[in-house]
Amino acid sequence: MPPQGHDPAADQAEQDWLAAYDPRAFTPVAVTVDVVALTLRQNRLHVLLVERAAPPFQGCWALPGGFVRAGQEDLDQAAARELAEETGVETATLRRVHLEQLGSYGRPERDPRMHVVSVAYLAFAPDLPDPQAGSDAADAAWVPLAALDSAAGPHRGGPGSRPAVELAFDHAAILGDALDRARSKLEYTPLATAFLGPEFTISELRAVYEEIWGEKLHAGNFHRKILSVPGFVESTGQTTERGGSRGGPRARLYRTGDARLLHPALLRPDREEDIR
């Protein structure tokens, strides 16, 4: 853009220039982090939500999140802090939670108060205790995905389902993107194990895939495939104490291996829509 006369773009350029020298001299854009924390409870996918205690969207459920503390923390740290505050979980437990950046959302009208850019994070957690509501929330809970009318994916309530929970802001869209990312992550990484305890059976691992992908997998082929991917799981040499509740042999126990990517990947069964 060549230098020009007095027009709105030039005004903006001057504002930007001033901002470099006085942090309070430009129209502010606020920055928050929001966390889509997923877990499995009784083999059902749940997302951590808080009930808003104040307007806007008072009484609505929303993703846990909050403002980034200026000058004090990185985005990853802010996300971990918000997650810890909302779940009431100690830092030691957080080490077993996978946390990664999902993407940023910045439509000017996404928050009625002002222009807020939210950096969304995605978390995979093992089954954790019920959360404690933070100071700015009326309640906090692990909510089954089936209770949400999330546009994306196979996790919709059946015909007789309860009224869907409506999410505040654009959090339904963020959740949809998070589910897409989660399904894809299970293909190329061993992160499905982040939903399980330190030791698990192949069947438990398969249940994670089946719930998040929303389809049944062939038990035998899945078993062989998992064991054939180098570094996905390693044997503990132990087995479960008892067989399954409806019979069957005791299953061998495994730990997460040291691979960070799966080779070859575990691709989802063919879907029609994957061409578009």
Next chain:
Amino acid sequence: MPPQGHDPAADQAEQDWLAAYDPRAFTPVAVTVDVVALTLRQNRLHVLLVERAAPPFQGCWALPGGFVRAGQEDLDQAAARELAEETGVETATLRRVHLEQLGSYGRPERDPRMHVVSVAYLAFAPDLPDPQAGSDAADAAWVPLAALDSAAGPHRGGPGSRPAVELAFDHAAILGDALDRARSKLEYTPLATAFLGPEFTISELRAVYEEIWGEKLHAGNFHRKILSVPGFVESTGQTTERGGSRGGPRARLYRTGDARLLHPALLRPDREEDIR
């Protein structure tokens, strides 16, 4: 976090609460967008850089970018605007450029002036004219990746290479992440065609893969693979006017097809490090 006495965290919570009612009452975090725009010139990967006209990092090269205009634009729009301003290219041409969000960078000390969160974007462009420096830049140019000491990937200068260009802020890290993303995108999407004109030969497409992946591919197998993936390319029925500069038959011309994802994907040849 349960309510507690007068501690820094509570102060912060109060600040956050106030921010909901007075946009200027909290310590600000600025939001910028930065664009990693990649193109191929003479089959070499180039990135669009600007030379900074003002401190900090005056005289350094940096990714084109700037502040998000509060209340006026979405993040995608801001990135497209910055790209258009820096390249001096019209909106019509921008339609042929692929632009996607890469990720956000928010280390408090990444900008010496204040806490700035940058939302990075990745762009794939066909060969465009040389850029015009915008008002806040001393210069702008397509810089060959070989001239940069980018930590990631196979694009380093040879033994007799010029002194490496140093990038401002954390832009070298952003560029590294962008290259990782670009290499991965070529596996699962048809976006390699975004580097080419509206009609291209299979050999030209292969050159894109070879340059971005940094390795030679088998011409025959590549050819058959491209044609076997549904929706990747479609024939125009035309051929090039002349054979190659060093002989050979005229090549058939193709357009980009309607697929958005490649099935099956074009996986990179096995690399050792892909397990970690």
Next chain:
DNA sequence: TGAATAGTGTCTTTAAGACAGTATGAG
């Protein structure tokens, strides 16, 4: 005993890669 589950064997199909071979056209 019956049913469900863990784990393995084997066959078919698909896709990737190595390699050879033919036709075309520039110099």
Next chain:
DNA sequence: CTCATACTGTCTTAAAGACACTATTCA
């Protein structure tokens, strides 16, 4: 003519999926 290139044919190997089968344990 010579040589690089466009494109195709064929064989080998790897991997995914379908299916069958055995062994184990709960009820």
